[in-house]
Amino acid sequence: MLAPDAVMTKDILSSIWNQKTILNGYSTTVQNTVVGKVPTNPQWLNGVRTELKELRVAGNSWMDKSPEFIGLIPAQIVTLSSTFEAFADTITKMLKSKETNTPAIIELLTGLKKQYDAATTQASDITREWMRHIGQFRAVIPQMEKSIQEGWQDLADEEEKITEIAVALTQLQDEIATLSSQITSGVISSGKGVTSSSVSILYKLVSTSGVSVPYLSVVSLAFTIGKSFYDLISKTDQIVDDLKKITELQTEATQVAQAAAATKM
Known part of the structure; x- marks a missing residue:
């Protein structure tokens, strides 16, 4: 298929939306999580606070940058849809008139391929940017888990x-x-x-x-x-x-x- 149907497109978009909202929710949580102090203020708790600050930086980066590249996804779908629709209309008219204009068909297919290649390249760029932000979260979490584990060991x-x-x-x-x-x-x-x-x-x-x-x-x-x-x-x-x-x-x-x-x- 040159393009997904309407049902598949909605499923893809809803999946992207849910993943985005999960990251938005997590970013909102780390940005607004405030850890107080206890009388003894153990070292492991200081570690958790430090790692929470690093997660806030990652969350701020995601909330600041994600609208820029995620907004490109529906734009590409609209552009591809319009290009494919123009191609389909032209082919339909040719079939009805029983006239075959090979150069015109080649030109339309070339334009469609260029648009598809551009969309594929941009999708790859979006995926890399998405994974880069996820990587910022993942880089901090193991150290935070280590600090938390130290706390549990201290309180065995x-x-x-x-x-x-x-x-x-x-x-x-x-x-x-x-x-x-x-x-x-x-x-x-x-x-x-x-x-x-x-x-x-x-x-x-x-x-x-x-x-x-x-x-x-x-x-x-x-x-x-x-x-x-x-x-x-x-x-x-x-x-x-x-x-x-x-x-x-x-x-x-x-x-x-x-x-x-x-x-x-």
Whole structure:
């Protein structure tokens, strides 16, 4: 085929959109994640802060540059479509008139090939740029994971409590994630509105006296179809239960252990 059909094109575009929103959401999260301090301020936590700064740089780079090259994708589809349509119209007219103009056909095919080659080259450039940005994130993550692992090793005697809090935090995030929608070709065809919401999670450390201190603030993006994210989350009892469980577990762990559990967010 010289060009994908309408269904395949929408599937490709929706896949690109979902990948873009994942990176946008991750970039938004690292840009807006604030890690507080605990009384002992262990070295591994300083490492996490440093690596988070590096992730912010990568996130800023993606958010700043991605609109430039991602916007070229639909533009190429439109250009190729117009070129192919002109070629098809000319061939159809020739067939109806029973006149074969070989030089004209060759000229049209040459123009179509040039446009296709240009689109292919640009697609390769976009892919390289896309992977370069992903590489910036990947370069930092292993070191951050190492710092986090050091923290868990330092707190080996509280590993069970840390794990319980981490599992509860993960469950909360999973519940929130399930409320967000993926953009599919069906959604594009339906014409339903897609709403982008900023979701903020504030994680507080609970002291032995019961006083809670803001420690970690995480902001992410959620995409919903036809409804606002607030309408969905306000009617989800499971999220309320998750928050209660997290608070109960925190009262049984030290502040440093609570901080270590937050590394799983």
